[in-house]
Amino acid sequence: xxxxxxxxxxxxxxxxEPDGDGWAPSVECPARANNVxxxxxxxxxxxxxxxxxxxxxxxxxxxxxxxxxxxxxxWSEWIAAGEKGSNAKPFAFVGAGMRxxxxxNIHGRLGRYSFGSNAPxxxxxxQAIRRSAEVGLTGADLILEGERFAFSACRPxxxxxxxxxxxxxxxxxxxxxxxxxxxxxGMDRVAVLDVDYHHGNGTQSIFYERDDVLTLSLHADPxxxxxxxxxxxxxxxxxxGEGFNRNYPLPFGTDWKAYSEPLHDxxxxxxxxxxxxxxxxxxxxxxxxxxxxxxxxxxxxxISMGQRIGALxxxxxxxxxxxxxxxxxxxxxxxxLEGIENA
Amino acid sequence: xxxxxxxxxxxxxxxxEPDGDGWAPSVECPARANNVxxxxxxxxxxxxxxxxxxxxxxxxxxxxxxxxxxxxxxWSEWIAAGEKGSNAKPFAFVGAGMRxxxxxNIHGRLGRYSFGSNAPxxxxxxQAIRRSAEVGLTGADLILEGERFAFSACRPxxxxxxxxxxxxxxxxxxxxxxxxxxxxxGMDRVAVLDVDYHHGNGTQSIFYERDDVLTLSLHADPxxxxxxxxxxxxxxxxxxGEGFNRNYPLPFGTDWKAYSEPLHDxxxxxxxxxxxxxxxxxxxxxxxxxxxxxxxxxxxxxISMGQRIGALxxxxxxxxxxxxxxxxxxxxxxxxLEGIENA
Numbered sequence: 087x088x089x090x091x092x093x094x095x096x097x098x099x100x101x102x103e104p105d106g107d108g109w110a111p112s113v114e115c116p117a118r119a120n121n122v123x124x125x126x127x128x129x130x131x132x133x134x135x136x137x138x139x140x141x142x143x144x145x146x147x148x149x150x151x152x153x154x155x156x157x158x159x160x161w162s163e164w165i166a167a168g169e170k171g172s173n174a175k176p177f178a179f180v181g182a183g184m185r186x187x188x189x190x191n192i193h194g195r196l197g198r199y200s201f202g203s204n205a206p207x208x209x210x211x212x213q214a215i216r217r218s219a220e221v222g223l224t225g226a227d228l229i230l231e232g233e234r235f236a237f238s239a240c241r242p243x244x245x246x247x248x249x250x251x252x253x254x255x256x257x258x259x260x261x262x263x264x265x266x267x268x269x270x271x272g273m274d275r276v277a278v279l280d281v282d283y284h285h286g287n288g289t290q291s292i293f294y295e296r297d298d299v300l301t302l303s304l305h306a307d308p309x310x311x312x313x314x315x316x317x318x319x320x321x322x323x324x325x326x327g328e329g330f331n332r333n334y335p336l337p338f339g340t341d342w343k344a345y346s347e348p349l350h351d352x353x354x355x356x357x358x359x360x361x362x363x364x365x366x367x368x369x370x371x372x373x374x375x376x377x378x379x380x381x382x383x384x385x386x387x388x389i390s391m392g393q394r395i396g397a398l399x400x401x402x403x404x405x406x407x408x409x410x411x412x413x414x415x416x417x418x419x420x421x422x423l424e425g426i427e428n429a
Numbered sequence: 430x431x432x433x434x435x436x437x438x439x440x441x442x443x444x445x446e447p448d449g450d451g452w453a454p455s456v457e458c459p460a461r462a463n464n465v466x467x468x469x470x471x472x473x474x475x476x477x478x479x480x481x482x483x484x485x486x487x488x489x490x491x492x493x494x495x496x497x498x499x500x501x502x503x504w505s506e507w508i509a510a511g512e513k514g515s516n517a518k519p520f521a522f523v524g525a526g527m528r529x530x531x532x533x534n535i536h537g538r539l540g541r542y543s544f545g546s547n548a549p550x551x552x553x554x555x556q557a558i559r560r561s562a563e564v565g566l567t568g569a570d571l572i573l574e575g576e577r578f579a580f581s582a583c584r585p586x587x588x589x590x591x592x593x594x595x596x597x598x599x600x601x602x603x604x605x606x607x608x609x610x611x612x613x614x615g616m617d618r619v620a621v622l623d624v625d626y627h628h629g630n631g632t633q634s635i636f637y638e639r640d641d642v643l644t645l646s647l648h649a650d651p652x653x654x655x656x657x658x659x660x661x662x663x664x665x666x667x668x669x670g671e672g673f674n675r676n677y678p679l680p681f682g683t684d685w686k687a688y689s690e691p692l693h694d695x696x697x698x699x700x701x702x703x704x705x706x707x708x709x710x711x712x713x714x715x716x717x718x719x720x721x722x723x724x725x726x727x728x729x730x731x732i733s734m735g736q737r738i739g740a741l742x743x744x745x746x747x748x749x750x751x752x753x754x755x756x757x758x759x760x761x762x763x764x765x766l767e768g769i770e771n772a
Binding site: 102103104106107108109170171172173175177178179180181182183184185186187188189190191193194197198200201202203204248250251253254287291294308309310311312313314315316318 | 445446447449450451452513514515516518520521522523524525526527528529530531532533534536537540541543544545546547591593594596597630634637651652653654655656657658659661
């Protein structure tokens with residue numbers, strides 16, 4: 087299996103999050119992707135290739151042009167406004183009954199285009215974000231060119247990003263861009279299976295009214311866990327998309343035994359959908375040792391998880407999403423990928 | 430003129446806001462109200478009396494019961510969750526297309542009930558918030574009992590707070606609660622004039638579909654300034670409230686000369702409305718020396734502003750909102766109040 091990877095993710099570094107009455111380095115850090123790629127090389131999973139280049143028109147197949155424009159300019163607007171912080175992040179959001187107004191203030195623009203303060207922008211973020219999307223898009227192209235498997239080692243991750251808002255460490259939705267690219271190239275149906283610990287709210291919302299992309303997500307119950315405001319069981323799609331979204335909210339403490347049952351159900355729905363390809367949004371934050379999560383999946387379980395998905399016997403693109411246990415993310419990722427290849 | 434004031438606002442202390450890559454004490458601090466009350470005593474404006482007590486049913490005339498319940502419990506939920514920060518504040522919000530879901534996680538609940546991270550809760554906040562609402566409600570009662578003027582020295586302020594969300598240093602909408610109390614007691618029509626530097630989005634939204642409360646706000650253009658997502662000129666009310674909301678967005682640099690023209694227009698609309706009383710949301714952050722604002726109103730201008738409003742010759746309740754120039758907020762407030770009394 088080939089891995090698509092860009093060193094440009096290193097530019098998206100120095101993210102901060104609140105920690106008591108101070109700030110701490112974000113768990114979403116370059117070491118995540120570095121450790122994944124190191125494990126791939128060490129375990130000789132296959133070649134690592136750089137992403138191809140794509141025009142903005144490819145990004146706007148999923149995202150609003152105004153949003154892409156905002157992401158590309160936000161850091162320079164932050165500096166132009168005289169802001170001193172190394173992390174540009176919003177404090178004011180569009181509340182209930184407010185308008186998605188076209189404000190000219192950078193603080194307003196950050197809030198307009200975010201659903202949280204946990205997707206900060208630093209000086210090098212845009213280059214990393216754009217290349218991460220291209221890592222996803224290149225993966226889709228490899229599948230279109232006939233490869234059975236491909237792994238897009240994306241960073242920053244993307245599955246929380248919606249058409250026009252960032253949040254949860256995500257800016258452009260790499261997974262959705264890849265799935266849309268497969269459809270655009272002529273595939274009739276594509277399934278997106280999100281196994282990140284957190285609900286893939288962005289991916290769900292992007293395809294919610296469509297019947298050509300089946301979206302499924304297994305995740306911690308949003309009544310207990312981020313993103314809190316989407317990912318419930320009753321969200322099944324709308325309009326032509328009715329029945330083409332499935333959520334599996336799971337309790338804290340879910341282990342492989344408890345996980346494999348809803349996974350089995352999701353895979354059955356994928357089979358019944360007869361997709362031309364599957365895109366897996368791979369979060370490794372279901373791991374028992376993840377520092378911000380409460381599932382109990384073990385390292386060897388990722389082999390089983392990969393095997394189950396590989397048994398679909400479909401062209402499969404795996405896109406890296408979350409996972410914050412730095413010492414384990416590499417092994418867990420390769421376990422999953424080897425499982426897929428050896429189903 | 431009598432002032433209603435509670436020392437309990439001191440409990441709402443130690444608020445933090447982001448400052449570069451650190452945190453700084455919030456400009457919304459106890460010294461604001463302390464300095465206002467000190468100036469009132471020094472200039473012998475009149476007695477200061479404590480607020481009366483009111484039941485929760487009075488708060489829910491304007492706010493959702495679930496929201497009031499959240500505010501009363503949030504700090505204990507924050508502590509119960511093991512959080513270490515002295516300021517409970519949200520990082521995740523209800524984005525476009527997300528649901529106002531009934532999450533059980535304190536971070537989710539903070540986000541569900543906020544439209545920004547700039548309304549933090551500290552250990553003593555709820556007591557201060559509740560008493561501030563009672564300061565506003567007592568002012569309304571004084572007007573109902575026949576006093577021509579009253580001043581509710583509220584802290585925390587309230588005009589950004591909506592039926593079910595806090596933001597912009599505001600939690601319960603003291604001004605809206607007072608106006609609603611006047612209506613509830615039998616007044617046919619009440620006008621709310623908001624002269625704070627920031628748009629009174631909460632007050633506007635609470636009365637937006639009603640024709641018995643005319644809401645008017647003069648403020649910095651939201652295309653340039655907080656709250657960014659409401660306060661534009663085309664917001665004129667809806668349904669039965671169509672025509673009963675007026676916004677006057679003004680440019681940075683607005684001085685008294687430029688301010689007095691839209692004020693004249695707003696006062697004319699109040700006269701045409703024939704209200705039984707006026708509630709003034711008094712922000713002193715239009716002051717030239719305000720540290721977070723960009724208007725150029727001078728200390729003596731507040732006398733003129735008060736005189737213009739006093740010339741309406743209507744029972745008038747003044748409710749304290751913003752204003753962050755600690756050395757000047759007392760003098761500016763008393764200038765305004767003396768202007769009203771000596772119109």
